Amino acid sequence: MKPVLDRIRNAQWYWDYAAASHGASFHAPLETARIISLSLEESQEARVILARILVERGITDEIPYPDIYSKTKAQEYIGLPMGQLLSEKNEFLRTIVPGWDRR
Numbered sequence: 313m314k315p316v317l318d319r320i321r322n323a324q325w326y327w328d329y330a331a332a333s334h335g336a337s338f339h340a341p342l343e344t345a346r347i348i349s350l351s352l353e354e355s356q357e358a359r360v361i362l363a364r365i366l367v368e369r370g371i372t373d374e375i376p377y378p379d380i381y382s383k384t385k386a387q388e389y390i391g392l393p394m395g396q397l398l399s400e401k402n403e404f405l406r407t408i409v410p411g412w413d414r415r
Contacts, residue, residue: 319358326351
């Protein structure tokens with residue numbers, strides 16, 4: 313599994329790099345597209361390697377994936393406590409931000 317996990321990690325690094333370069337899509341759209349394509353290539357290679365691993369182990373049925381079609385479903389799947397986080401954000405906005413506005 314190490315090669316698969318390494319590819320997934322590389323893909324995530326490429327994607328994060330392109331996404332974090334806030335103005336990159338405007339100032340360097342071709343370079344941003346190139347980096348995102350590297351991410352997609354790494355992801356695809358991980359899928360190919362994983363498919364080979366599964367076949368070697370006799371697993372040929374479709375692998376069920378979680379329903380993460382929406383942001384809400386993805387947050388629920390990973391156990392993100394959105395109610396708590398929104399409450400903390402509202403508390404921050406109520407107690408901290410007004411102090412910033414007074415300065």
